[in-house]
Amino acid sequence: MAYRLREAQRAMQALGANPDDTAQAIRAIGAMSGNSPERCFKRFARSNRGARILREKRELYDILSDIDRLGAMPEGSLGRAIWTFYTTEEISAQGLKGASEAAAGEDGYFGGDDDRTRFARRLRELHDVFHVLAGYGRDMRGEIACLAFTYSQTKNTGIGYVALRVLRGAGWRSEMGRVIRQGYWRGRRAEWLIDQDWEALLPQPLEQLRKDLGVGPAPEYEPLRSAGAPTLAN
Numbered sequence: 001m002a003y004r005l006r007e008a009q010r011a012m013q014a015l016g017a018n019p020d021d022t023a024q025a026i027r028a029i030g031a032m033s034g035n036s037p038e039r040c041f042k043r044f045a046r047s048n049r050g051a052r053i054l055r056e057k058r059e060l061y062d063i064l065s066d067i068d069r070l071g072a073m074p075e076g077s078l079g080r081a082i083w084t085f086y087t088t089e090e091i092s093a094q095g096l097k098g099a100s101e102a103a104a105g106e107d108g109y110f111g112g113d114d115d116r117t118r119f120a121r122r123l124r125e126l127h128d129v130f131h132v133l134a135g136y137g138r139d140m141r142g143e144i145a146c147l148a149f150t151y152s153q154t155k156n157t158g159i160g161y162v163a164l165r166v167l168r169g170a171g172w173r174s175e176m177g178r179v180i181r182q183g184y185w186r187g188r189r190a191e192w193l194i195d196q197d198w199e200a201l202l203p204q205p206l207e208q209l210r211k212d213l214g215v216g217p218a219p220e221y222e223p224l225r226s227a228g229a230p231t232l233a234n
């Protein structure tokens with residue numbers, strides 16, 4: 001699949017004007033992903049856990065979109081922390097789903113029932129899981145650090161393109177640059193997280209998962225919230 005640089009540049013320009021326009025980030029990633037999603041899918045399908053997830057036609061969205069189910073998970077668990085993330089930031093799995101479908105347009109990219117489309121949906125849902133697992137907020141530094149972390153895991157060239165554009169614009173030695181570089185190396189050091197059995201891991205203690213999966217403790221950084229970001233809920 002060819003790269004669409006001009007489309008990606010337009011999306012990044014729009015994202016610069018409105019950092020909260022998630023659909024533009026998704027458009028930029030899609031335009032520069034090339035064949036990397038297919039390579040990631042094949043690795044997933046070759047793994048024992050990934051093959052089982054595909055056979056069972058799992059949809060991680062079913063759990064992440066059930067806010068009551070997440071809130072009922074044990075205190076200190078990954079699922080409960082995702083519930084806190086959603087309620088504090090006043091966001092939801094449905095919001096990410098809507099943004100991705102808006103970015104995909106009318107081609108039905110996320111609407112199919114084949115293995116590749118289900119895998120694409122699972123990767124989409126993992127964005128919020130990675131936010132919480134890695135300890136990055138929804139602020140601008142946290143978002144791009146989460147993408148850098150994700151790039152290390154997926155080797156998706158579109159994600160790498162977005163992270164590199166922001167890194168170059170902010171400067172290697174800036175606080176934004178430091179957080180991006182940190183996210184990348186944390187993702188490199190961690191276990192391969194894409195084929196983990198997240199349905200089983202969500203009720204498990206978050207700190208133990210960070211240790212067992214090689215993610216490490218949540219980082220310390222100064223959040224940078226956009227002018228249009230909502231005030232955090234209590």
